[in-house]
Amino acid sequence: MDNDLNSVKTKRAGRGYHHGALRQALIEAAEAVIAERGVDGFSLRETARRAGVSPAAPAHHFGDARGLLTALATEAFRRFGDSLAAADVGETRTERLRSQGMAYVRFALAERAKFDLMWRYGLVDGDDPDLREAGRRAFAVLDEAARGRSERKTDSLDPAVAPSIASWSMVHGFARLALDGAFGTAPGDAERAADQLLPLVLRHLDV
Incomplete structure (x- = not known):
């Protein structure tokens, strides 16, 4: 149980970004995704993974x-x-x-x-x-x-x-x-x- 809780906390914390830095990190991660996969291959989940945050994190900044x-x-x-x-x-x-x-x-x-x-x-x-x-x-x-x-x-x-x-x-x-x-x-x-x-x-x- 403690291990699961620690895992969730780690995902929520990401890489220790503060609010503004996380927003920019997500934009940069999205840029990397479309550069590699093209616009039609964009994935919000993959962007979050590359930024080191949970799949739900982008919604707080971009909806x-x-x-x-x-x-x-x-x-x-x-x-x-x-x-x-x-x-x-x-x-x-x-x-x-x-x-x-x-x-x-x-x-x-x-x-x-x-x-x-x-x-x-x-x-x-x-x-x-x-x-x-x-x-x-x-x-x-x-x-x-x-x-x-x-x-x-x-x-x-x-x-x-x-x-x-x-x-x-x-x-x-x-x-x-x-x-x-x-x-x-x-x-x-x-x-x-x-x-x-x-x-x-x-x-x-x-x-």
Whole structure:
């Protein structure tokens, strides 16, 4: 009886995480799971096991699998936005868009599982305010390059943002084609396409 009780206490204690650290540990464990198994292979139980806590522990922080995946997607969008912002260089619109386009595709190839999750709206809570803000911020970086820093920020469905949507569609489409194996499925094929072909594709942003 004492051994059973000690086992339960150990599972509840996990690795001695405090409240905030456990939340982040679960996000990191979820990231490892989808990196290994893909988004469709995500398991809340496996995430808890890797974090060293009981299967019920994630519910205290995220409610359910959807909540945890939403938190992971939010972090991914924040990192994505940081990548685009860091690539926002150049004197002209074309230079800025080309630089961001390369950063966009390189992020997708380097963070394949998280990039996939970011656009799987059926698996995350699209109304989550943190997720929405992270997504809006990433789009705003691209929108400023496409339309100019002085342009009024507006909704992504406003016809005024058509130049931004065109640029977004081009780079996202290239990233998706690369990830799906359109440029080859051998190791390094997608990266070589990004290095050799994408700069030529991005020239069409001039029009």
